[in-house]
Amino acid sequence: MMETQVESKYTKNDYRGLPSTLCQGCGHNSISSQIISACFELGIQPEKVVKFSGIGCSSKSPTYFLNRSFGFNGLHGRMASLALGTLFADISLKGIGVSGDGDTASIGMGGFKHLVRRNMPMVYIVENNGVYGLTKGQFSATAEKGLMLKKQGTNPYLPVDIAMEALVSNATFVARSFAGDPRQVKELIKAALSHNGIAVIDIISPCVTFNNQEGTLHSYTWGKDREAPLHEISFIPPRDEIMVEDFEEGSVREVTMHDGSLVLLKKLENDYDPTDRWQALRILEDAQRNNWLITGLLYINPEIPSLVDMYDLPQQPLNRMSQEQLRPASSILDDINAMMQ
Amino acid sequence: MKSQTQNIINDFCITFATVNGSGSQTANNTILRALFKMGIPISGKNKFPSNIQGLPTWYSIRVSKDGYLGRLEKDDIVVCMNPASFENDLAYLTPGGVVLYPDDFKQSIQRTDITAYSMPVKALSRSADVSPALRDYIANMVYVGVLAWLLQIDLDEIQQALNHHFKGKQKAVESNFSVAREAFQWAGANLKKNDPYRVERMAPLEEYIMTDGNTAGALGSIFGGVQFVAWYPITPASTLPEALIEFLPQYRKDPLTGKNTYAVVQAEDELAAIGMIIGAGFGGLRSMTATSGPGLSLMTEYAGLGYFAEVPTVIWDVQRVGPSTGLPTRTAQSDMTMAHNLGHGDTRHVLLIPGSVTECFEFGWKAFDIAEHLQAPVFVMSDLDLGMNQWMTRKFEYPELPMDRGKIMWEEELEKRIGTWGRYADVDGDAIPYRTVPGNLHSSAAYMARGTGHDPVAHYSEDPQVWEINLNRLVTKYYSARDLVPQPMIDVLPGANQGIITYGSSDPAVIEARDILRKNGVNLNKLRLRAVPFTSEVESFLRSNDTVYVVENNQDGQMAQLLSQEFPALAGKLVKVAHNDGLPLSAEWIVESILKEGE
Numbered sequence: 056m057m058e059t060q061v062e063s064k065y066t067k068n069d070y071r072g073l074p075s076t077l078c079q080g081c082g083h084n085s086i087s088s089q090i091i092s093a094c095f096e097l098g099i100q101p102e103k104v105v106k107f108s109g110i111g112c113s114s115k116s117p118t119y120f121l122n123r124s125f126g127f128n129g130l131h132g133r134m135a136s137l138a139l140g141t142l143f144a145d146i147s148l149k150g151i152g153v154s155g156d157g158d159t160a161s162i163g164m165g166g167f168k169h170l171v172r173r174n175m176p177m178v179y180i181v182e183n184n185g186v187y188g189l190t191k192g193q194f195s196a197t198a199e200k201g202l203m204l205k206k207q208g209t210n211p212y213l214p215v216d217i218a219m220e221a222l223v224s225n226a227t228f229v230a231r232s233f234a235g236d237p238r239q240v241k242e243l244i245k246a247a248l249s250h251n252g253i254a255v256i257d258i259i260s261p262c263v264t265f266n267n268q269e270g271t272l273h274s275y276t277w278g279k280d281r282e283a284p285l286h287e288i289s290f291i292p293p294r295d296e297i298m299v300e301d302f303e304e305g306s307v308r309e310v311t312m313h314d315g316s317l318v319l320l321k322k323l324e325n326d327y328d329p330t331d332r333w334q335a336l337r338i339l340e341d342a343q344r345n346n347w348l349i350t351g352l353l354y355i356n357p358e359i360p361s362l363v364d365m366y367d368l369p370q371q372p373l374n375r376m377s378q379e380q381l382r383p384a385s386s387i388l389d390d391i392n393a394m395m396q
Numbered sequence: 397m398k399s400q401t402q403n404i405i406n407d408f409c410i411t412f413a414t415v416n417g418s419g420s421q422t423a424n425n426t427i428l429r430a431l432f433k434m435g436i437p438i439s440g441k442n443k444f445p446s447n448i449q450g451l452p453t454w455y456s457i458r459v460s461k462d463g464y465l466g467r468l469e470k471d472d473i474v475v476c477m478n479p480a481s482f483e484n485d486l487a488y489l490t491p492g493g494v495v496l497y498p499d500d501f502k503q504s505i506q507r508t509d510i511t512a513y514s515m516p517v518k519a520l521s522r523s524a525d526v527s528p529a530l531r532d533y534i535a536n537m538v539y540v541g542v543l544a545w546l547l548q549i550d551l552d553e554i555q556q557a558l559n560h561h562f563k564g565k566q567k568a569v570e571s572n573f574s575v576a577r578e579a580f581q582w583a584g585a586n587l588k589k590n591d592p593y594r595v596e597r598m599a600p601l602e603e604y605i606m607t608d609g610n611t612a613g614a615l616g617s618i619f620g621g622v623q624f625v626a627w628y629p630i631t632p633a634s635t636l637p638e639a640l641i642e643f644l645p646q647y648r649k650d651p652l653t654g655k656n657t658y659a660v661v662q663a664e665d666e667l668a669a670i671g672m673i674i675g676a677g678f679g680g681l682r683s684m685t686a687t688s689g690p691g692l693s694l695m696t697e698y699a700g701l702g703y704f705a706e707v708p709t710v711i712w713d714v715q716r717v718g719p720s721t722g723l724p725t726r727t728a729q730s731d732m733t734m735a736h737n738l739g740h741g742d743t744r745h746v747l748l749i750p751g752s753v754t755e756c757f758e759f760g761w762k763a764f765d766i767a768e769h770l771q772a773p774v775f776v777m778s779d780l781d782l783g784m785n786q787w788m789t790r791k792f793e794y795p796e797l798p799m800d801r802g803k804i805m806w807e808e809e810l811e812k813r814i815g816t817w818g819r820y821a822d823v824d825g826d827a828i829p830y831r832t833v834p835g836n837l838h839s840s841a842a843y844m845a846r847g848t849g850h851d852p853v854a855h856y857s858e859d860p861q862v863w864e865i866n867l868n869r870l871v872t873k874y875y876s877a878r879d880l881v882p883q884p885m886i887d888v889l890p891g892a893n894q895g896i897i898t899y900g901s902s903d904p905a906v907i908e909a910r911d912i913l914r915k916n917g918v919n920l921n922k923l924r925l926r927a928v929p930f931t932s933e934v935e936s937f938l939r940s941n942d943t944v945y946v947v948e949n950n951q952d953g954q955m956a957q958l959l960s961q962e963f964p965a966l967a968g969k970l971v972k973v974a975h976n977d978g979l980p981l982s983a984e985w986i987v988e989s990i991l992k993e994g995e
Contacts, residue, residue: 118844125843126843128845136671136675137674139661376657
C-alpha cells in the first residue's frame, strides 16, 4: 500500500515529546508514536497544532508527543469545551484531543456529544481500553457486560459504543481502529487532520496492567483475532500526484477532503461505502452481535460546514487583534448614551 | 386622611399589580421613562414570579425628588389589575394612599383611609383600534392614561416614552397612545381628584441615562474588547449575554475586513460554558460568561483550574437567592464567599462589585484588563436587582485607559527572553509570569498548561517545594490585585467615630438610611467596597472607626466574614447587618437594625 511523505524542513525529532511514563506495552504509547509519524509525514508545522486532554492515562499522553505544540491537560471529562474555546483564538490551528473511555464515555459524555453535534473542527482520539487505569482498574463505560476484573467482580452493565454515539450525534468523520494496527491508526490520523469538522477516532488500546485478559473486548488477543478492517486506507496529501492506474478498476474508493487531499480506501472482502451513514450504523450493530472489531473509516461527510465556518471570522487570528480592532470608537458610546436617555 | 392642600410632589411609590405575561411591562416602562424625561429621579423594580404566564407580578416605581433609589416598604399608590392579589395589595398601602382598579372588580374595599378610583378598563380598551388578540395587552394603557391625569404627567412625555419603547415603530406607538390618551380624557371628564400625589417637572437629568445592569455589563464588555462569550441560560443572568448577542453585531465588525471580531457560543451547560472561556483565555482571547448561583456551583472545578493554570477570563455572577434553586427571580448578595473561594484546595479569586448600573459598564471593560494583567479569572458580582431592573444612572464614560493585555509575548519578544523565560517563572519578582498563547509560532513558545503540579517551565512536578513556592506565588499575585482593582468609595463625616460598610445594590438603601440616621443624630462614616482583595483604605477605615456596620443582602453576613478573615484583629468592630428575603434591602430596615444595635 502507498506511503506518502511530504517534504518539509522538519525531522521526526521535531515532533517528539517527553519520555512516556505509561506502562510498558500500553496501547497509548503506540498511538502517540503514530501521532508523531502522521504529523511528521504530513510535514505539519508543530507550532500549528494544539493538544488537548482530560484526566486519565490517555490524557497524560499529549506530554509524550509534539513537544513544540501548545497543550492543555485540563479537567476530567471536560476536554471538549476547553478545546472549543481555545481553537477560536486562531482558526488556522489544528486541534488534537486525546481522551479515554472514562473521560469521554462516562464523565465527559455530554461535552463529547455536544462537541460532535457542533462539528468543531479537530481530531478527537479516544484511547479506549474499557478500564480506569490511574485509579487502578475499575470498569469504564465501554467495558463489556460480564467482564470480570480482579477487584471489581463482574460488570453488570452494557457497554457504550463510542463510534455509535458519535454517529448518532451527527459526527462528520467517525473511525475505529486498534492500537495493534499502527499503520491504519496513522493513516486515519492523517485523514482526520485534513477533515474540516469533528473527526472522532475510537482506538481500542489495551491496558496491559488491568484489562488484557485473553479474549476480552479490549485485549490485544481479541484485537488480533477479531479485527476486521473495512478497507485498506491510504491518505494522499493535496500536493501529491496519484496514479489511479496503480489500482485495479473498481478496487478503490476515493474520498476528496475539504483541503483537496484524498483518502483512498482499498476494497477488501466486501465493498463498504463510508459516506453512507445508515451502512455505518448497521455495520456497528453487526460488529456488536458478531463480536468483530470492525476497523477503518466508518463514516465521512467532508461537505458539512464546520462550527467555525458559521462565525464569519476574519483570516487574521482573533488573538492577534489590536485595540483598534476590538474597542469601538467613543462616538459610538455617545450614541449609546443618547439612545438610553 | 391627608387633605388635598398638602400636596405630595415627586416623592412617593407606585406599584402596579398585574398578572405576568399580560404585557404590563410596556405600560410600566412608559410611566417610568415619562417621569425620567420630566427630570424626576426614579427607579423601577420588578417583583416577578418564576413563571411564564398567569401568576401575580408587581412593578414598583419610586419617585424621589431627593434622588433616593432604594426600595420602599410601603406603597403610596397601587394600580391593581389583578383581582387575585387585590386584597393583599390594599394592605400594603400607606394611610392616605390611592388605589386604581378596573370597574369590573367584584371585591369591595374595606379600608376607609385610602382614596379609590375605578377605571372602565374594558370599555376604554374595546374602543381601541387593535386586533382582539392585542386587546388585553393594550388594556394596560388605560391605567397609564388615568395615572397620567391623576399625577399630572404630560401626555407628550407618555408619547415620547412609547416612542422610545417601540423604537419608533409608529403603528405600535399610535395604537397604545390612543388608548392612553382616551383614558386621560375620560379621567378628566369623570374623576374628581381627591388625593395629594402629583409630579412636577424638574431640571433635565442631562448626565443620566436609564437602563439595566445586564445591558450595561454587556456594553462595557464590548468596549473592553470581549472576543469570546460562552453562556448557558439562567435567570437573572441571561439578559447579559442576550444583550451581547444584540449589540456585538452592531459594534464589533473588523474595520479592515467587515468580519466578526468575536464569537458567542451557547453552551450545553455551565460546565462547558466555563470550559470554553478558560480555553479561549488560554488562547489569548478576552473571554467571558455570565451566570447565577446554580451555574456558578457547576463552574467550581474549572474556576480552580483557571486560578491554578493562570488563565485570564471574566465571570459575571448575577446573583439570585439560594441555596439550591432557591428563589430564581429574586435578588441577593449571597454568593460572595463562594465566589471568592470558588474551587477546591487553596483557591481565592478577585471580585469586582459594581454598585450601580454605570459601574456595571465600567467594570465590564475593566474586568478584562485586570484578568489579563493578573492572568487569572476575575468575577464581577452583580445581582438581580442591579442586573434586571431599570435604573436611572450616570452616563457611561469611555474607558480612560488603553487595554492592558498583560505580559503576553509574541514571537519577537519571546526571542529576547529566551534563556530566562518559563511559563510560570517569576522573572520580574512581581509574581506574574510571562505567557505565550497558541498561534505563537516561535519554536520555544509552546508549553503544556495543566491543573496538576507544575514547575516554572510548566513541566509536571510533585516536588513539595516546587508546589509550595508556586502556590505562595499565586497568593502574592492575588494580593497584587489591590493595586489594580477599583478603590472603595469613602465618605467621612466630621466627628463621626462609627462607620458603615456596604457594597453592590445595597448601596442605594444605605445612602438613604445614612441620611435618616443622621437626622436622628447618628453620624456614620461610610465605605462602599468595590472589590476584593481589600485595599489598604479598607483597613484604615476599620482602624479609624470604633464600630463598623456591614450592611448586605444575605443571611450570613458574608462580606463581614471575608473582612473578619482578612483583618482578624479588627473583626471585633464589625457588626453584621444582614438579611435576605429575596427583596432589595430598604432604608427603613437598615435604620431600624442599626438603631437596635446601638441600644
